[in-house]
Amino acid sequence: xxxxxxxxxxxxxxxxxxxxxxxxxxxxxxxxxxxxxxxxxxxxxxxxxxxxxxxxxxxxxxxxxxxxxxxxxxxxxxxxxxxxxxxxxxxxxxxxxxxxxxxxxxxxxxxxxxxxxxxxxxxxxxxxxxxxxxxxxxxxxxxxxxxxxxxxxxxxxxxxxxxxxxxxxxxxxxxxxxxxxxxxxxxxxxxxxxxxxxxxxxxxxxxxxxxxxxxxxxxxxxxxxxxxxxxxxxxxxxxxxxxxxxxxxxxxxxxxxxxxxxxxxxxxxxxxxxxxxxxxxxxxxxxxxxxxxxxxxxxxxxxxxxxxxxxxxxxxxxxxxxxxxxxxxxxxxxxxxxxxxxxxxxxxxxxxxxxxxxxxxxxxxxxxxxxxxxxxxxxxxxx
Numbered sequence: 001x002x003x004x005x006x007x008x009x010x011x012x013x014x015x016x017x018x019x020x021x022x023x024x025x026x027x028x029x030x031x032x033x034x035x036x037x038x039x040x041x042x043x044x045x046x047x048x049x050x051x052x053x054x055x056x057x058x059x060x061x062x063x064x065x066x067x068x069x070x071x072x073x074x075x076x077x078x079x080x081x082x083x084x085x086x087x088x089x090x091x092x093x094x095x096x097x098x099x100x101x102x103x104x105x106x107x108x109x110x111x112x113x114x115x116x117x118x119x120x121x122x123x124x125x126x127x128x129x130x131x132x133x134x135x136x137x138x139x140x141x142x143x144x145x146x147x148x149x150x151x152x153x154x155x156x157x158x159x160x161x162x163x164x165x166x167x168x169x170x171x172x173x174x175x176x177x178x179x180x181x182x183x184x185x186x187x188x189x190x191x192x193x194x195x196x197x198x199x200x201x202x203x204x205x206x207x208x209x210x211x212x213x214x215x216x217x218x219x220x221x222x223x224x225x226x227x228x229x230x231x232x233x234x235x236x237x238x239x240x241x242x243x244x245x246x247x248x249x250x251x252x253x254x255x256x257x258x259x260x261x262x263x264x265x266x267x268x269x270x271x272x273x274x275x276x277x278x279x280x281x282x283x284x285x286x287x288x289x290x291x292x293x294x295x296x297x298x299x300x301x302x303x304x305x306x307x308x309x310x311x312x313x314x315x316x317x318x319x320x321x322x323x324x325x326x327x328x329x330x331x332x333x334x335x336x337x338x339x340x341x342x343x344x345x346x347x348x349x350x351x352x353x354x355x356x357x358x359x360x361x362x363x364x365x366x367x368x369x370x371x372x373x374x375x376x377x378x379x380x381x382x383x
Contacts, residue, residue, distance in 0.1 A: 011356075026188055027090045029173065034168075035168045051323035053326055054368075056370075065371060071275075115210070159255040163259075256275070304328060318363070
């Protein structure tokens with residue numbers, strides 16, 4: 001299973017097309033959608049695609065190595081699986097499938113606070129290798145309890161997302177009346193019936209719910225009150241003052257996710273953070289926002305010696321990963337491609353997607369004549 005690769009789907013776009021045929025429209029819209037006119041989603045893709053790399057062909061070269069050391073652990077590739085909320089809505093048991101494949105392939109899987117799997121179950125499935133993504137609770141008692149659960153479960157790295165001070169205005173989700181579990185409207189029921197594989201797997205798995213957050217939700221809370229509960233209790237605005245108590249309570253590596261302004265990176269360093277994710281939340285929060293690949297280059301040149309710098313948003317291929325690493329990232333995270341993989345291939349989808357990206361990245365580095373990931377910035381064609 002670890003080396004599974006289906007030659008019918010050699011590109012992430014192939015997985016996407018297959019997944020779209022198997023996932024109900026309302027769930028696929030949640031995965032694909034961005035904020036307002038979705039300009040930022042498109043900009044992420046076009047800007048990273050514009051990055052160019054230059055080969056060195058006559059320099060002696062043996063082979064490429066993908067391994068990267070982070071926080072005392074050597075990972076097998078310079079990419080991991082980004083946190084995605086409601087994964088179990090898009091494909092039943094997606095968090096469990098991806099956490100297992102990531103652990104087996106020795107890359108990090110980051111569990112979302114609003115996942116359909118509990119943090120305890122993912123810690124067990126991943127053999128203590130998964131990272132945990134936290135939305136800062138406005139309720140101090142919930143924050144303290146969550147952090148204690150994360151520690152007890154043995155998560156090695158905490159990732160605090162700071163770029164969701166408001167709910168993104170996402171027209172697709174508004175039209176679909178998205179909820180967890182999904183609303184039983186006639187439209188949504190018809191969409192589910194049209195996807196028999198998804199429906200069967202969901203019946204076996206049980207209805208998707210936010211398992212980690214269930215202990216903090218009022219019993220029998222109507223689903224139309226979920227957004228208000230999340231906004232009031234779980235997803236508070238996170239400024240530097242809000243991060244200080246988390247830094248005090250969490251003794252392990254701390255990563256701040258969702259920064260794009262160099263001034264924010266400077267503050268994260270002063271806080272004592274161990275890493276930052278340069279990201280615009282996949283284009284889902286600010287439609288007029290800049291894509292992360294451009295500010296990444298300046299941030300890396302200025303701060304790479306002070307803090308680990310990661311990137312996500314808009315990455316869909318080994319080429320995109322190489323572009324991000326050449327632009328100064330130490331490591332990258334991808335979200336949508338892994339859900340495409342699971343949606344297309346079920347339990348084998350995580351392995352297939354990881355192997356595809358590893359093969360693509362290896363080919364690129366061999367073509368460039370680049371022996372290790374840290375050397376990729378030498379091959380960047382700068383404007």
